[in-house]
Amino acid sequence: MSTFATNLDTSDLKDRADHLFRRKRLMNFGLPALVLVYLVYVFFAFDVPGLAQRASMDKAQTLVSDSYSYKTHVTRDNRSGEISVAIEGERKGSYAEGTGPSWVALGPETVVDLEDGYLVTFGADNFVSFQIPGYGLVTAQPTRSGGVNPVFPDGDLPDWISSSKNRLDIQTEAGRLTVTRNRTEVFRYFFGWELFFFTLDSPYHGTKPGELMGLAFAGEAGAIWSDFWNNAMWRHKDVAWAICETILMAVLGTFGAAIVALPLAFLAARNFSLLMPVRFAVRRVFDFLRGVDALIWTIILARAFGPGPLTGSLAILLTDTGTFGKIFSEALENVDDKQIEGVSSTGAKPLQRYRFGVIPQITPVLLSQLLYFLESNTRSATIIGAITGGGIGLMLTQAIITQKDWEEVAYYIVLIVLMVMLMDWASGWLRKKLISGDESGH
Amino acid sequence: MADTTAGPGPDARVNTIQADYMAMAQRRRLYSFVMLFIFVALMAAGFRTADARNAGGFFDGLHRIFDYPKEVLGEAAQNLTALPGYFVQYLPSLVETLNIAAASTLIGLLGGTLLSLLSTRGLAPWPALIPVFRRFMDICRAIPEIVIALVLIFVLGGGPVPAMIAIAIHTSGALGKLFSEVNENVSLKPVEGLASVGATWAQRMYLGVIPQVGPNYVSYALLRFEINIRASAILGFVGAGGIGYELKNTISWGQGRYDQATAIFLLLFLTIVVVDQLSGVLRDRLTHGTSA
Numbered sequence: 001m002s003t004f005a006t007n008l009d010t011s012d013l014k015d016r017a018d019h020l021f022r023r024k025r026l027m028n029f030g031l032p033a034l035v036l037v038y039l040v041y042v043f044f045a046f047d048v049p050g051l052a053q054r055a056s057m058d059k060a061q062t063l064v065s066d067s068y069s070y071k072t073h074v075t076r077d078n079r080s081g082e083i084s085v086a087i088e089g090e091r092k093g094s095y096a097e098g099t100g101p102s103w104v105a106l107g108p109e110t111v112v113d114l115e116d117g118y119l120v121t122f123g124a125d126n127f128v129s130f131q132i133p134g135y136g137l138v139t140a141q142p143t144r145s146g147g148v149n150p151v152f153p154d155g156d157l158p159d160w161i162s163s164s165k166n167r168l169d170i171q172t173e174a175g176r177l178t179v180t181r182n183r184t185e186v187f188r189y190f191f192g193w194e195l196f197f198f199t200l201d202s203p204y205h206g207t208k209p210g211e212l213m214g215l216a217f218a219g220e221a222g223a224i225w226s227d228f229w230n231n232a233m234w235r236h237k238d239v240a241w242a243i244c245e246t247i248l249m250a251v252l253g254t255f256g257a258a259i260v261a262l263p264l265a266f267l268a269a270r271n272f273s274l275l276m277p278v279r280f281a282v283r284r285v286f287d288f289l290r291g292v293d294a295l296i297w298t299i300i301l302a303r304a305f306g307p308g309p310l311t312g313s314l315a316i317l318l319t320d321t322g323t324f325g326k327i328f329s330e331a332l333e334n335v336d337d338k339q340i341e342g343v344s345s346t347g348a349k350p351l352q353r354y355r356f357g358v359i360p361q362i363t364p365v366l367l368s369q370l371l372y373f374l375e376s377n378t379r380s381a382t383i384i385g386a387i388t389g390g391g392i393g394l395m396l397t398q399a400i401i402t403q404k405d406w407e408e409v410a411y412y413i414v415l416i417v418l419m420v421m422l423m424d425w426a427s428g429w430l431r432k433k434l435i436s437g438d439e440s441g442h
Numbered sequence: 443m444a445d446t447t448a449g450p451g452p453d454a455r456v457n458t459i460q461a462d463y464m465a466m467a468q469r470r471r472l473y474s475f476v477m478l479f480i481f482v483a484l485m486a487a488g489f490r491t492a493d494a495r496n497a498g499g500f501f502d503g504l505h506r507i508f509d510y511p512k513e514v515l516g517e518a519a520q521n522l523t524a525l526p527g528y529f530v531q532y533l534p535s536l537v538e539t540l541n542i543a544a545a546s547t548l549i550g551l552l553g554g555t556l557l558s559l560l561s562t563r564g565l566a567p568w569p570a571l572i573p574v575f576r577r578f579m580d581i582c583r584a585i586p587e588i589v590i591a592l593v594l595i596f597v598l599g600g601g602p603v604p605a606m607i608a609i610a611i612h613t614s615g616a617l618g619k620l621f622s623e624v625n626e627n628v629s630l631k632p633v634e635g636l637a638s639v640g641a642t643w644a645q646r647m648y649l650g651v652i653p654q655v656g657p658n659y660v661s662y663a664l665l666r667f668e669i670n671i672r673a674s675a676i677l678g679f680v681g682a683g684g685i686g687y688e689l690k691n692t693i694s695w696g697q698g699r700y701d702q703a704t705a706i707f708l709l710l711f712l713t714i715v716v717v718d719q720l721s722g723v724l725r726d727r728l729t730h731g732t733s734a
Binding site: 035038039042045046047048051054055056059060063245248249251252255256287290291292293294295296299300301303304305306307308309310311313379382383386387389390393396397400403409413416417420421424 | 481485488489491492493495496497498499500503504506507509510511538541544545548549580581583584585586587588589592593596597598599601602603606672675676679680686689693707710711714715718
C-alpha cells in the first residue's frame with residue numbers, strides 16, 4: 001500500500017538518502033584516513049626514520065650470506081708460524097694438523113689457491129703475498145714491532161682494501177685476507193652447510209650417499225648413525241631432544257590444562273553450578289589466570305622450578321586453564337537439556353548423567369578447541385623456551401646471541417617452521433578423525 | 443517343529459542380540475579404557491621426562507611457588523604509596539606496547555586481507571597462484587614471532603619496529619587463513635555486478651567483497667589484537683622495547699625494584715583484562731548485529 005502512497009515528502013526522503021550517503025562516504029573515506037593517520041603517528045612514534053641509520057646493512061649481509069654458505073679459515077699464527085685450517089674457524093671443524101683441503105698446499109711455503117687466479121702465498125718469516133687478477137700483487141710483512149708493512153701496486157687503494165698500520169683487510173669475491181701483527185688469515189667462502197652430516201674426524205666425511213648406503217648394509221649402520229647423531233658441529237641429538245622438549249611442553253600444557261579446566265568449567269557454568277558465589281569465584285579465577293599472561297607465569301614459575309620444560313609446560317597449563325575454563329563453561333551452558341533428561345529418566349546417577357548426557361555433547365567443541373590450542377601452544381612453547389631456557393627456543397636464542405652461527409639459526413628456523421606445520425597438520429588430522437568418528441560412533 | 447522352534451526362537455534371538463550388544467559395548471568400553479590408560483601413562487611419562495630435564499624438580503619447587511610472589515608483593519606493600527608514581531612512569535612504555543600491538547594488527551589486517559583475497563577461489567586474480575599464496579600464509583603463520591623479532595633485532599637494533607614487523611608477519615598469516623574461510627561464503631553477485639561495469643580487481647574487492655565481510659574481519663582482528671598485546675609484551679622481554687623490556691629490567695635488577703615490577707605487572711594485567719572485555723563486547727555486537 002505504502003509504495004503507492006503519493007503524499008510522501010520527497011525532500012524529506014532526499015534528506016534521509018543524503019544523510020545515508022554522507023555517512024557511508026564518511027565511513028568509506030574517514031576510516032582509511034584514520035588508519036593512515038594512526039600509521040603515520042606510529043611511524044614517527046617508533047622513530048622509523050632514525051631506524052634507517054641504526055640499521056646495519058653489514059650485519060644483514062653477513063646474516064644472509066652466512067645462513068646459506070660457510071667459510072674455511074686458513075690461519076697462520078705469526079708468532080709461532082703454525083698454520084691451521086678450520087671450517088668456520090671452529091675447533092670442532094678443524095682439519096687434523098698438517099692436513100687440509102686440496103686447495104691448500106701446506107709446506108715451507110703454503111699456497112692457498114682461491115681459484116680464478118686469486119692466489120695467497122704464506123712465505124718465510126711471516127711474509128704473505130696476495131695475487132689479485134686485474135689489480136696486481138699485494139704483499140705484507142708483519143713484524144712484532146713495525147706493523148704489517150703492506151705493499152700495494154701503484155695507484156689509489158680500491159675500497160675493498162682497508163689498510164692501517166696494524167691491520168690489512170682485503171675482501172675479494174674469491175675470498176678474504178686479513179693480516180694483523182699476530183695472525184694472517186684467509187677466508188674462502190663455499191655454498192652450503194658444511195659438515196652437516198659428518199664432522200672431519202669421522203671416517204665417513206666426504207663419502208657419497210651411494211657408498212654410504214653400501215657401508216650401512218655392510219654392517220656399519222650403527223657407526224654411521226652414531227657419527228651423524230653425535231655430530232659436534234650441528235648437534236643433531238641435542239636438536240632432536242630440544243624439539244621433543246618443545247612439543248612435550250605444548251602437549252603437557254594443553255592436555256593438563258584441559259584436565260584441570262573441565263571440572264572447574266562445571267562449577268562456572270550457569271546451568272550446572274547452582275551456587276552463585278562459587279560460579280562467580282571460579283569465573284574470576286579463570287579471568288585471572290588468563291589475564292596474568294603466560295610471560296608472567298613463566299617468570300614466577302621459573303623462580304620456583306628453575307629453567308626447563310616443566311616450567312614451560314606449567315606456564316602453558318596455567319594460562320590455558322583460564323582460556324579452556326571460559327570456553328568449556330560456555331559450551332556447557334549451551335548444552336541441550338533433553339539428552340540429560342533422557343539419561344536421568346533411565347535412573348542414571350549424577351555422575352552417569354554427566355558422563356552420558358553432557359560429555360558426549362561437548363566432546364566435539366572440547367576436542368576441536370584442544371587440538372587448535374595444541375598447535376598454537378607449540379609456538380608459545382618455542383617462545384617460552386626462549387625466555388625460561390628449554391627446548392628449541394633456547395637453542396635458537398643461543399645461536400642468535402653468538403652472532404656468528406647464522407647457518408644454525410637458519411637450520412633451527414626451518415625446523416621450527418616444520419615442527420609447527422607438522423603439529424598443525426597432525427591436530428587437523430586428529431580433529432577430523434576424532435570428531436567425525438564421534439558422530440558416526442554414537 | 444514350527445511350534446518348538448518358534449517358542450524359544452525370539453527369546454533366544456533376543457538373548458543373542460543382547461549378548462552381542464553387551465559384548466560389543468564391553469569391547470568398546472575396554473578400548474576406551476585402554477586408550478584412556480595409554481593417555482594417562484603418556485601424560486605421566488611426559489611429566490616425568492619434563493621433570494627430569496628441568497633444572498629444579500616439581501616437588502622440590504612446589505612449596506616455593508609462592509615465595510617469589512610473596513617477596514615481590516611484600517616489597518610492593520611497603521612502598522604502596524609509590525605505586526601511582528610508577529604507573530605514571532611506565533605509562534609511556536605501556537603505550538608503546540599497545541602501539542606495537544595495534545600497528546601490527548592493522549598491518550596484519552591489511553596483509554591478511556590481501557593474502558586471503560589472493561587465495562580464495564572465485565576472487566583471486568591469478569587462480570593458478572592460489573596454492574602458492576596458501577603455502578606462504580602457512581609459513582607466515584608457522585613462524586613464531588620471537589624468531590623474526592630476534593633476527594630483526596640483530597639487524598635493526600632493539601626497539602619497537604622489529605617486534606611490530608614480527609607480529610605483523612605472523613598476524614597476516616593467521617588472519618589470512620581465517621579471512622579466506624570467511625571469503626568462501628561471500629556472495630559473488632556484487633562482484634559480478636561491479637565487473638560488468640568495468641571495475642578493476644581492486645575496486646571489485648573493495649566495493650564488492652569488503653562490505654560483506656567487514657564485520658567478520660574486524661571481529662577477528664579484535665581477537666588478534668588481544669593476542670598481539672600479549673605477544674608484544676613478551677617480545678619486549680627479549681629486547682623489543684615496550685613494557686616487557688621495562689619488566690625484564692626491573693626483574694633482573696632483583697630486590698629493591700620489586701615495587702616497580704609489581705606496578706608493571708599490574709599495568710599489564712589491567713590492560714589485558716580491560717582490552718579483553720572491551721573487545722569481547724565489541725565482537726559480540728559485530729557478530730550478533732548492531733540491532734541486537
